[in-house]
Amino acid sequence: MSLSLPPLKALKVFEAAARTRSLTIAAHELHITHSAVSQQIKLLEEHFGQPLFIRLPRGVEATEAAQAFYTEVRAALDRIAMAAEQLTLTGKNRIVRLxxxxxxxxxxxxxxxxxxxxxxxxxxxxxxxxxxxxxxxLKDPFDVVLWRSPLERSGFECVRFLDDVSAPLASPHYLELHPINKPADLLQASLIHLSVRADAWQQWLIKAGVPVKKKLPGTSYEHFFLSLQAASTDLGVAMGSLALVDDDLSHGRLRQLFPEVVLHGQGFHMLHRTGETNGNALKTFITWLMQMGAASAYDPGKIYSADSMT
Known part of the structure; x- marks a missing residue:
């Protein structure tokens, strides 16, 4: 018995509207009119015999049932897009999108x-x-996502591949100008904060046995690479993931303070497509990523001393 499919054109419109929570944005993204979006949504609602969206003062929100349907539709559209690209690339280089x-x-x-x-x-x-x-x-089709926490998505598998261990970092020149001999000295230092990890310094200081106030002074940056650049240019002490600064530490551009005290995060995770969509290319890349992650595993005995820096 053949399966009854809903109108396929309307599914793409539904996916865009559910993801953006806006008929207007969906129309702009799909290069069609707002009226055309409404007509396609109405067509789907008639097909299923139930409303798919709740109209809000600003935008729309998928109903609980429609949200579950959206998850499957999006995964299916991604698979179709990948299959189409792989058919186009038959006999050519295989592509892995990350x-x-x-x-x-x-x-x-x-x-x-x-x-x-x-x-x-x-x-x-x-x-x-x-x-x-x-x-x-994330709306672009992908084969692999590297994220700082576990992820879930239909048709994909999530594995932890890289340690996420954070520690205080500063340039040698900054430490010459502002000697820091014990964790409590950091309260007088120029702390560099990361806005998306706003409580990292407080967590580390508490773990180091330093009483802290709820609000710590310092400069906040929106992205890690900006906070790292600030630390590298003598602007203060940053809190950073050691896996992302291994080269800076080994070449002496940064120093890790108090190596005996670190923060352990959930780890960097890899969400990758399952099945045979990308064949051996994706499998080869996933195996390589796992090997690189293992090679970058946190080693508490690996301390970069002043004598070992060049």
């Missing part, structure tokens, strides 16, 4: 990619970055 934060791309992934491309010349890795903290905001 999305991650700029800091992870610049500080960890890209420096390692050159060797992967040398070893796998027929696999093209396309890296896209996002500054959003919300996984739901």
């Amino acid at each position: 999305i991650t934060a700029p800091s992870v791309a610049m500080r960890w992934l890209i420096p390692r990619l050159s060797q992967f491309q040398i070893d796998n010349p027929r696999i093209e890795v396309r890296v896209t970055t996002t500054v959003s903290e919300h996984f739901e905001d």
Whole structure:
């Protein structure tokens, strides 16, 4: 018995409206009129015999049932897009599409990619970055997402591949000008905060046994790579993930303060597509990522002393 499919054109409109929560934005994204979006949504609602959206003063919100349907529709559309691209690329280089934060791309992934491309010349890795903290905001089709927390999505598997251990970081020159001999001395230092990890300093100081107030002074930056640049240019002490600053530590551009006290995060996770959509190319890339993550595992005995820095 053949399955009864809803109007396929309307599904794409439904996906855009549910994701953006706006008929107007969906119309702009799909290059059609607001009226055309409304007509396609009405067509789907008639097909299912129930409303799919709740009209709000500003925008729309999918009903509970429609939200569950949206999750499956989006995954299906992604699979169709990937299958179409792979059909187009038959006999050509295989493509693996990856999305991650700029800091992870610049500080960890890209420096390692050159060797992967040398070893796998027929696999093209396309890296896209996002500054959003919300996984739901990602709309581009992807095979792999690297994220600082576990993720869930139909048709994908999530695995932890890289340790996320944070510690205070400062430039040697800053420490010469502002000696820090014990954790409490940090209360007098220029602390560099990361807006999306606003409580990191408070957590670390408490773990180090330093009583702190609810509000710590200092300068706040929106992105990790900006806070890292500030620390590298002698503006203060930043709190950063050691996996993303290994090169800076080994070459002496930054120093890790009080290595015996660190913050352990959930770890960086890899959400990857399952099935045979990308065949051996995706499997090869996933295996490589896991190997690179293991090679970057946190080692509490690895301390960069002043004598070892060059």
